[in-house]
Amino acid sequence: MRYLEFEKPLREIESKIEQLEVYAYSRDIDLSGEIQPLKEKLSSLLDEIFTHLTPWQRVQLARHPDRPYCLDYLQYIADDFIELHGDRTFRDDQAIIAGFCRIGNYSVAIIGHQKGKDTDENIRRNFGMPHPEGFRKARRIMETAARFHIPIITFIDSPGAFPGIQAEERGQHEAIAKNLEIMSQLGVPIICIVTGEGGSGGALAIGVGNRVLILENGYYAVCTPEACAAIILRDRTKAASISGSMRIVSSDLKNLGLVDEIIPEPLGGAHRNPEETAQNVKNAIIRHLDDLSILSPDELIADRYKRFRDMGVFYEAQSVGISIANETTGQ
Amino acid sequence: MAWFRKKSKFTTIGNTNKKKDLPEGIWRLCDSCEEYITNDEIKRNYHICPRCNYYYVLPVEERIKHTLDEGSFEEFDANLASKNPLDFDGYDQKIRSAQQKTGRYEGIVTGRGEIEGYPVIFGVLDFAFMGGSMGSVVGEKVTRAAERALNDELPLFIVSTGGGGARMHEGMLSLMQMAKTSAAIALLKKHGIPFLSLIAHPTMGGVAASFAALGDVILAEPRALIGFAGPRVIEQTIGQQLPPGFQRSEFLLEKGMIDIIVERPNIRNVIKPLLEHMWYNRYALRAQQRQGNKTAVYAVKGA
Ligand SMILES: [Zn+2]
Numbered sequence: 001m002r003y004l005e006f007e008k009p010l011r012e013i014e015s016k017i018e019q020l021e022v023y024a025y026s027r028d029i030d031l032s033g034e035i036q037p038l039k040e041k042l043s044s045l046l047d048e049i050f051t052h053l054t055p056w057q058r059v060q061l062a063r064h065p066d067r068p069y070c071l072d073y074l075q076y077i078a079d080d081f082i083e084l085h086g087d088r089t090f091r092d093d094q095a096i097i098a099g100f101c102r103i104g105n106y107s108v109a110i111i112g113h114q115k116g117k118d119t120d121e122n123i124r125r126n127f128g129m130p131h132p133e134g135f136r137k138a139r140r141i142m143e144t145a146a147r148f149h150i151p152i153i154t155f156i157d158s159p160g161a162f163p164g165i166q167a168e169e170r171g172q173h174e175a176i177a178k179n180l181e182i183m184s185q186l187g188v189p190i191i192c193i194v195t196g197e198g199g200s201g202g203a204l205a206i207g208v209g210n211r212v213l214i215l216e217n218g219y220y221a222v223c224t225p226e227a228c229a230a231i232i233l234r235d236r237t238k239a240a241s242i243s244g245s246m247r248i249v250s251s252d253l254k255n256l257g258l259v260d261e262i263i264p265e266p267l268g269g270a271h272r273n274p275e276e277t278a279q280n281v282k283n284a285i286i287r288h289l290d291d292l293s294i295l296s297p298d299e300l301i302a303d304r305y306k307r308f309r310d311m312g313v314f315y316e317a318q319s320v321g322i323s324i325a326n327e328t329t330g331q
Numbered sequence: 332m333a334w335f336r337k338k339s340k341f342t343t344i345g346n347t348n349k350k351k352d353l354p355e356g357i358w359r360l361c362d363s364c365e366e367y368i369t370n371d372e373i374k375r376n377y378h379i380c381p382r383c384n385y386y387y388v389l390p391v392e393e394r395i396k397h398t399l400d401e402g403s404f405e406e407f408d409a410n411l412a413s414k415n416p417l418d419f420d421g422y423d424q425k426i427r428s429a430q431q432k433t434g435r436y437e438g439i440v441t442g443r444g445e446i447e448g449y450p451v452i453f454g455v456l457d458f459a460f461m462g463g464s465m466g467s468v469v470g471e472k473v474t475r476a477a478e479r480a481l482n483d484e485l486p487l488f489i490v491s492t493g494g495g496g497a498r499m500h501e502g503m504l505s506l507m508q509m510a511k512t513s514a515a516i517a518l519l520k521k522h523g524i525p526f527l528s529l530i531a532h533p534t535m536g537g538v539a540a541s542f543a544a545l546g547d548v549i550l551a552e553p554r555a556l557i558g559f560a561g562p563r564v565i566e567q568t569i570g571q572q573l574p575p576g577f578q579r580s581e582f583l584l585e586k587g588m589i590d591i592i593v594e595r596p597n598i599r600n601v602i603k604p605l606l607e608h609m610w611y612n613r614y615a616l617r618a619q620q621r622q623g624n625k626t627a628v629y630a631v632k633g634a
Contacts, residue, residue, distance in 0.1 A: 163560030163568050168578055171588045172559035173535075177544035180513035185521060200497075200506060201540045201559065208510050222497050222506040222537075227564075231499060232421075247417045247502050256416070258503050305514050309474065311507040312467030313416035317436055 001271070002065050006049060006057055010268075013042050046268050053217075056240040058249045059225060061217040062196045063159075066271035068278065069128075070097060070112030070155040073195065076278030077285075078103055081110070084141055086133075090170065093134030095126045095158070096206070098141040100150065104286045109145035111138045111206050112155030115196075128197075129162035132175035135205045139179050146186040149297075151289055154206040156194045159224060161202030176205040183208035184304060187297025191288050193263070193281060194218040195270075198248075210304050211288045212258070214250045215277070216265040220258070221248040258311065261288075361385060377595045386532060386552055386595065391433075391440050391457045394490060398598060399444035399453060406442040408475055411468045413437060413501070422500040429460045437468040441476040443485070447603045449611050452480040454489040456538070464495025465538050470508025473542055477515035477526070486525040486610050488602065491543040494556075496536020509541035516545045525609040527602065530557050530580075530589070548605060549589045550598075551580040557589070 003011045017038050024031040053061070061067070074081050081101035085092040097114045100107060113130070116122030138154075145152050161172055183190065183206075192209035198220025214220060221228075225239035228246055253259040263284050266273040295303060361368050363385035373380060377397060378387040389397070395404050413436075415422045430436060438460030444453045454476045456463040465473075473489065480487035497505040519526050528546025530539070532555035540559050543549075551557060558578040566573060576582050583589045593601045 161559060163564045165565065165569060165573065165577070168558050168560065168565065169586055171544075171586065173539040173557070174544045174588055176540040176559065177509075177513055177542070180510050180541060181517040181520070181545050184510070184514035184517045201509065201537060204506055204509060208514070220503060222499055222502050228499055245417065245419055253503060256503065258507060305518075308507060308510045308514055311504060311511055312471050313414050313501070313504055314411050314468045314471060315414060317410040317412045319410065 004057075004060050004064060006060075007268075009045060009049065010042065013038060013045065017042065050268050055219075055244045055246075055249045055252075056225070058217050059219050059243055061269045062157075062219050064269060064271050067157075067196055068270055068274040069117075069157060070110070070114050070195070072274055073112075073155060073278050073281055074101060074110065076275055077282040078110070085137070087136035087140060089136065090133045093126075093131050093137060094124055095128050095130040095162070096134035096138055098137055100145075103153070103282060104289075106286070106289050107150055108285075108289075109141055109150050109152045110155070111141060111152065113158035113202075113206075115157060126162055128158045129160060129199075130158065130202060130205075131162055131164075131167045132170040132172050135161075135175040135179050138206050139175075139182055142183065142186060142190075146188050149188055151189040151191070151292070152186070152209075153285055154190070154192045154209065156192060156198050156203045156207055156220075157196035157218075158199045158202045159197050160199035161205065176201045179205040180208055184308070185301055187300055189289060189292035189295070189300055190304065191285055191292075193284070194220050194259070195281070199224060208304065208308065210292055210300060210307065211260045213261045213263055213284055213288070214253060214259045215263050215270060215281070216250050217269050218250055219248045220253055221246055362387070379595060384553075386554060388458045388492060389531065389595065390459065391435075391455050394455045395440070395444070395453075397595070398455075398488075398490070398602075399446060400448065403445035404442050404453070405444065406440060407479065408441060408472050409436065411437060411472060413466055413468050415500075416467070416504055417500070417502050419500045419502070425461060425500065433457055433460045435460060437472070438463055438466075439469045439472050441472045443479075443483075446488075446599060446606060449486075449603070449606045451486050451488045451606065452476050452483070454487075456490065456492045458492040458494060458533075461498060462495030463491070463493040463534075463538065464498035464505075465493060465508050465512075465541075466498035466501040466505050467508065469498075470505070470511050473508075473512045474515040477512070477519055477542075480524055480526075481518055481522055484524065486527065486606055487519060488527045488529070489542065490529045490531060491534045491538055492531045493538025493543060494533035494535055496538055496540075505537065509537050512542040513545060516542050520545075520547070525606075527605060529593070529598070530555055532556050535559065535561055546590075547609065548591070550591050550593050550601065551583065551589045552595060553580055553592055555580045557583055 017035060020031050020035050078101035081099055083097060083099040098111050100109055113128045114125050115128035116125045142152055190209040192207045192212045194214040196218055200223050225243040226236050229238040229242045230236045250262045254262055263280050266276045270277040357370055358367050361380045361382060364383035366382040378389045413426050438457045439454060441454040477487055516526055525547050528543050528549050530543055530551045534543055534557050539557055556578050562573055580592050584592055
């Protein structure tokens with residue numbers, strides 16, 4: 001297990017427990033008298049560290065190198081997963097995976113960003129940052145799913161759409177826009193789950209759902225805190241301090257009405273118990289699928305339209321300001 | 332809201348404080364060719380440098396004047412204004428100074444107008460208002476314009492100069508405007524109402540990656556910067572300079588991302604026949620007149 005800076009106090013005590021457990025096992029002796037107090041200490045330390053996380057700490061947890069990714073969740077909660085590849089035009093972008101599987105009694109289509117577990121895999125998967133063909137693969141599978149009345153589940157965990165020459169050449173902006181358009185008109189239930197990083201347009205491009213859920217330590221932002229700090233404060237290194245005012249952690253998003261539900265994580269974060277986290281995710285998926293499956297295709301489309309239609313905060317000023325029409329014709 | 336209410340005595344918003352973008356009769360150096368020109372010359376030439384053909388941002392009022400029939404424009408929702416939903420530091424002041432600079436409550440003007448007598452629902456982003464970025468109000472007004480186009484069965488024509496992309500100061504509320512506006516355009520497509528998107532310099536990020544990219548026909552002004560990621564971000568990522576002309580209209584045309592590049596003075600000459608081909612002169616309409624509603628499959632919603 002890898003430790004973030006603020007997790008480091010846990011390392012010493014956890015390695016001690018592990019040593020004692022290995023020793024007890026290998027010698028076949030009972031050391032529970034020594035181990036139990038350490039476990040209690042660990043538990044209170046976890047409480048201390050994780051019950052009042054700052055927004056920046058949550059961002060770091062969302063990016064934790066041991067955090068479960070889409071394929072990890074599928075391993076715990078999906079049966080008969082068949083991965084499908086390619087956008088039929090250019091190539092298979094492995095920053096996004098797609099396919100069909102069964103969750104509970106539901107056959108569903110899965111679309112998910114996929115980060116790598118090590119450097120090699122991260123290079124292959126481009127750190128979970130899709131090119132246009134990744135979004136187009138997602139769109140192809142989602143359209144296929146809709147043709148066969150298969151609900152769609154998306155797992156969102158990406159720093160963002162990849163900012164590169166080839167990505168731009170092949171129409172990164174168009175690929176994202178097209179997904180937003182197409183997803184809004186699919187007549188099947190769509191449930192989107194932000195499991196880690198909800199990075200801007202690259203997240204939203206598979207994020208137009210009837211329900212948008214977020215794991216407790218996920219974040220979802222218009223841009224990364226680093227980019228926001230670079231633009232607003234002209235200093236990338238001030239990401240930590242600006243992350244709070246961006247309102248990007250799960251509780252903020254719930255309060256703003258932008259996500260429907262926060263899926264709880266085990267104390268210490270999803271990576272400390274991926275299986276339990278996956279169970280929570282599965283329960284949420286099934287509950288929402290049960291709710292949505294009573295709606296007709298048209299009702300599902302209308303429900304999704306309304307969900308996003310209602311987003312935005314503004315007011316109507318008393319005065320209309322200047323009349324543009326008069327100004328132009330008066331000259 | 333409180334800050335605005337107090338100040339909202341200024342019905343004169345803009346009239347007194349408004350700075351003309353280009354004061355007349357003053358010699359200046361062109362931003363591009365660095366030749367001496369007068370602001371008057373630029374203004375008379377559609378805000379294009381008469382020496383080097385460089386395109387300056389066309390102010391919203393002049394965009395309306397050059398695009399629509401004189402006196403035909405009727406504005407919608409001019410009083411929609413932003414709040415500061417995240418209490419984002421400095422946003423109130425940003426909005427206020429943009430309002431004073433532009434004489435507008437927000438960064439887009441929408442309404443109904445005519446082009447050679449053909450009615451359209453028209454919208455134009457205001458680059459002078461926080462870089463033409465999209466927050467809640469811009470998203471709402473684009474969406475309302477699209478819904479109005481659907482309701483009135485009129486073509487929608489939006490000019491984007493959305494260099495700022497999704498407006499950071501409203502956070503995720505801005506990002507969601509991408510989904511909201513794109514869903515509204517999807518409704519137009521479903522019901523067969525044309526959407527013409529003209530992209531002007533510069534249009535990036537959340538505006539480029541939502542409604543602006545979804546035109547049935549996408550037009551662009553010459554040499555407009557259009558893309559998702561900004562050139563500086565890409566340069567940082569790849570650690571090298573970008574090739575000349577990268578992310579410009581001509582490049583996007585070559586890559587198949589836009590339909591046509593139109594010189595600014597020529598826009599009405601291109602939009603008019605498009606409106607005729609796609610809407611006002613359709614076989615379907617004439618056929619419908621001949622055969623009652625048998626051809627309803629070609630026709631608009633509810634026809
Ligand atoms: Zn010049």
